Amino acid sequence: MTPANLADAVLTAAKAVFAARSFDMSALPAAATVERPRNPEHGDYATNLALQVAKKVGANPRDLAAALAEELSKVSGIASVEIAGPGFLNIRVDAAAAGELARLVVTRGSAYGHGVALAGQRLNLEFVSANPTGPIHLGGVRWAAVGDALARLLKASGAEVTTEYYFNDAGAQIDRFANSLLAASRGEPTPEDGYGGAYIAEIAEAVKAKRPDADDPETFRVEGVELMFAQIKSSLAEFGTSFDVYFNEKDLHDKGELDLALERLRGQGHLYEADGATWLRTTDFGDDKDRVLRKSDGAWTYFAADCAYYLDKRERGADRVILMLGADHHGYVGRMKAMSACFGDDPDVNLEILIGQLVNLVRDGQPVRMSKRAGTVVTMEDLVEAIGVDASRYALARYSIDSPIDIDVELWTRASNENPVYYVQYVAARTAGVGRQTADAGLTRDTLPFDPALLSHPKELDLLKALADYPGVVETAAELREPHRVARYLESLAGAYHRFYDNCRVLPLGDASVEPVNVARLWLNDATRTVIANGLGLLGVTAPERM
Template sequence: MTPADLAAAILDSTRAVLTERGLDTSVLPHSIGVERPRNPEHGDYASTVALQVAKKVGANPRELATAIAGRLETVDGVKAVEVAGPGFLNVRLDPAAAGRLARVVVEAGREYGRSAALAGESINLEFVSANPTGPLHIGGVRWAAVGDALGRLLRAVGAQVGTEYYFNDAGSQIDRFANSLLAAAKGEPTPEDGYGGGYITDIANAVLAKRPDALSAPDPKEIFRVEGIALMFDEIKESLAQFGVHFDRYFNEKDLHDQGKLDAALARLREQGHVYDAEGATWLRTTDFGDDKDRVLRKSNGEWTYFAADCAYYLDKRERGFERVVIMLGADHHGYIGRMKAMSACFGDDPKRNLEILIGQLVNLLREGQPLRMSKRAGTVVTIEDLVEAIGVDAARYALARFSVDSPIDLDLDLWTRRSNDNPVFYVQYAHARIASLLRNAAELGVTRGDDFDPGLLSHEKENDLLKALGEFPEIVASAAELREPHRVARYLEELATAYHRFYDACRVLPQGDEEATDLTRARLWLVEAARTVFANGLDLLGVSAPERM
């Protein structure tokens, strides 16, 4: 019996009790959850459904809980139900009901943990979107890890997801980038407002290698702009690919201008009645929807603002059929939330439903307790290559996805390269590798789990703890996706690893010496295989490998 099965049984029992008493069943939620009590002596699972429902129907919660418990005790697989306090339900499962979960997990395989919780949702997920004026720095790398994991999670619970990188190839920062490349190609100092770092010289030289005539061309700056952007963006895409991150679409800001999408967005906003002209400029009245000031769409000199491009890009996503637009932004973008939400409302959308903005906090890298030196190549920042070189792709992705995005991170690189249990990614991956080794040993001994097993044999306390942990995985996946918190999966995997290591230390799985394999051996092999399945599925949701050997 899975936690979901038990929750459904509790809900059915509650509905039956209310119906018998002629009480209103419409107050019942569509679904409920069950929790694992902190104290195992209180049972395997607990529910507060009686407390939630009693007040709504005018019943005594403890008396209602007692009636529900009587019904629930007749359900196959439920050993006992105790009523505690004002109306808590503490449920104990019989070992066979708990043990059957191992078969459920193994037979589901890669599908275990997946659901249709967000089926029908169409979500555009934009993340990273770093300017193509330099290598991808550590802030963008955090979004690469978290965003890719979030996309995997959303798909795992049934959402239709389009991942997207917004490529800012228009605007003043591109002019500064082109000027910097041109200066480097000429051997001149970096312009006062330009970009420094060895990568500028590298790209300038690459442009000259491709276009030897660049400096003598009628418009050398345009050549360095076009070729430099292409080279820089190719490098960014290659860095992301090596990090295991691939986007469904790379969207060029320049296309918004070239295809008249800014004019189309402006026309739509005028139709909605939120555009006005003043001081020679065109404004959007975002203060109507809570923004601290109205925003300029087109300057008095006729130039479009960045915000106008943001409006056009949002509208383009919505017109492509995405019901929900999710945008991940860096720590310095808090001011964007109000104007973007207001912009969504100006288009006639519901900002709470159609637009979601996540803000990520800073990442600090430490080595020997001191901040990591700046990148030699980038000059001013630590890049994705620096991080991967220091700790590897798996550790980097896991470390960056392990924390809530609204919390700053201090990453100790010495910790994340350590092959010990205090390194979280090693701890989790080692659990998977330990299982793989056990299963190889079983194969060498000619011991198989067979097609069937007696789930009632999985009655040891540590077996029960492991089964409970495995049963939580689907709910963890669903909540991590709904709350946009991939770190919940990482923290769960660490708890699962603890449960598995304790089981392994307390419960011998394979026979030793001349011993024969028993029914308990085979039952435990089912449990071990179930644990391996969940480790592999969970690590895959984070984009981290599940090694067979370590």
């Protein structure tokens, strides 16, 4: 029995009590809440539903709790229900119902943990979107890990998700990039406002190899951007991150989408002309100042492109546009929310902006020096070279995006339980190893019938409860946009498995014959392997069979 099953049972029992007492059904919540009590001695689960609704229907909470307890006691799989305090219910599940979860997990396999909480939502999730003027730095790498994990979580919760990378191939930054390449090709110093680093010389050399006659900014712009973005795509692919759509800013200009956005905003009545420029009155919706869309010389602003791109996403069917931005973009939130409102949208519904904090790579307590190749930043390649793809993704997804991160090279490369990803992956490998050992000994899940009631040892029950929590963790992590909840859950699950493994033998000792309890424990072992693999998969991390 999962918490979701139990919550449904609690609500069904409440409806029966309400019907018997002619209470107003609208006082009941859409879903009941059940939680694991802090003190296991109080039961397996607890609910405060009686306290939550008693006042609304003029009932005594404890009396209502007693009626709920009586109704719940009739439910198959519930061993006992006790009333505590002013009207809490402490619920105990019988061993058979608890153990049956192992069969459910193994049977559902990779689908276990998937749900429909976000079904019907069409989401456009944009992340990374680093300018093609250099390698992806650590801030972008964080979004590559967190954004990809979030996309997987949202899909696992039933949402229709389009992942997108905004490819800025227009504007002053690209001009500086092209001029830097041209200077490198000529053996000249980097322009004062240009880009440095060995990668500039490498790309300039590649452009010259492809176009020996190249000696102008436009050629280096076109060829250099193509080469740089190819490297970015390759780095992301090696990191395990891909996108459904790579959107070029240049297309907004070429297809007239900026003019379309301008006219749409004009139709909404939020544009005005001043000083020869075209302005958007974003202050009507809480922005600190109005924003220029088109300058007096006719040039478009970056914000105009932002407006056109937002409209493009909405026109392509996104109900909600989610942007994942770096720590230096806090000032961006107000203007984007106001822009959404100017289009006639509800910024609280149609636009969501997530801001991530900084990441540092440290060794021996000191920041790792800058990359020679990139010149000014630590890159994705630097991080992967230092600790590997799995550790990089896990380390970046393990913390709330609100928290800055120091990634300690020594910690994340250590083959010990102090290393969180090692701790979790070790359970993946150990559960697979148990499967191999039992198979070699002739023990499989089909050797004897599965009796879930035999999983009654306290450590078995603790592990079953942890497995039962997984779907709720996935749903909450998706709804709150917090992939780190999955990582922290996996570490807790790993601890529960280790305690089970230390106290409950799966294989019989010596020449002892296989007993039904051994088969039951193999089901539990394999269920743990399934959930560990599923959870790591949501983070884009492998679940090794051997370590």
